[in-house]
Amino acid sequence: NAGVTQTPKFRVLKTGQSMTLLCAQDMNHEYMYWYRQDPGMGLRLIHYSVGEGTTAKGEVPDGYNVSRLKKQNFLLGLESAAPSQTSVYFCASSYWPANQETQYFGPGTRLLVL
Amino acid sequence: GQQVMQIPQYQHVQEGEDFTTYCNSSTTLSNIQWYKQRPGGHPVFLIQLVKSGEVKKQKRLTFQFGEAKKNSSLHITATQTTDVGTYFCAGLNQAGTALIFGKGTTLSVSS
Numbered sequence: 001n002a003g004v005t006q007t008p009k010f011r012v013l014k015t016g017q018s019m020t021l022l023c024a025q026d027m028n029h030e031y032m033y034w035y036r037q038d039p040g041m042g043l044r045l046i047h048y049s050v051g052e053g054t055t056a057k058g059e060v061p062d063g064y065n066v067s068r069l070k071k072q073n074f075l076l077g078l079e080s081a082a083p084s085q086t087s088v089y090f091c092a093s094s095y096w097p098a099n100q101e102t103q104y105f106g107p108g109t110r111l112l113v114l
Numbered sequence: 115g116q117q118v119m120q121i122p123q124y125q126h127v128q129e130g131e132d133f134t135t136y137c138n139s140s141t142t143l144s145n146i147q148w149y150k151q152r153p154g155g156h157p158v159f160l161i162q163l164v165k166s167g168e169v170k171k172q173k174r175l176t177f178q179f180g181e182a183k184k185n186s187s188l189h190i191t192a193t194q195t196t197d198v199g200t201y202f203c204a205g206l207n208q209a210g211t212a213l214i215f216g217k218g219t220t221l222s223v224s225s
Contacts, residue, residue: 042217
């Protein structure tokens with residue numbers, strides 16, 4: 001039981017390049033979330049999904065897209081990376097809505113955009 | 115928009131001293147969760163409070179939920195170096211589908 005895993009762990013991009021971050025969970029959770037963490041800013045919700053095939057915007061969705069084609073996977077895409085997207089990205093999942101259930105976080109992906 | 119605020123942002127204590135972080139919401143919360151993130155790590159769930167005025171303890175950690183369900187606190191008694199990290203509170207967003215995190219309080223402890 002690996003819990004929540006994220007790929008890659010670290011990536012360096014040039015401005016304008018694209019990439020996809022992969023989150024996978026093996027706990028059969030319905031809800032999945034993508035956060036970014038910047039110094040002094042805490043965890044800010046980018047997008048989330050309440051089930052397979054669904055996605056919704058969070059606090060800071062601009063510049064990102066997501067897909068949830070399979071229940072266990074939640075992908076975060078950057079179509080044209082910008083230096084402002086340099087951050088640590090965390091994926092999380094929970095079985096029920098966040099108010100009823102613990103969120104389990106992945107180990108994070110460190111992204112540097114030059 | 116809905117906000118969850120935490121104070122202080124940083125706190126340094128000597129080992130053995132007590133520590134408290136406070137969390138305030140702009141709206142009434144159905145419940146509140148607390149997470150701890152060790153340096154270089156990911157957030158890990160500590161506890162959830164649901165009832166107005168609820169108090170829960172985990173060894174040296176005491177969590178409180180305000181009577182009006184708009185504020186909460188985490189108190190650590192006799193801090194240890196293992197308590198180092200950032201403590202986040204989180205409340206449910208208005209849609210009821212995701213958590214809004216405070217900016218966290220980073221605790222450092224010197225021995």
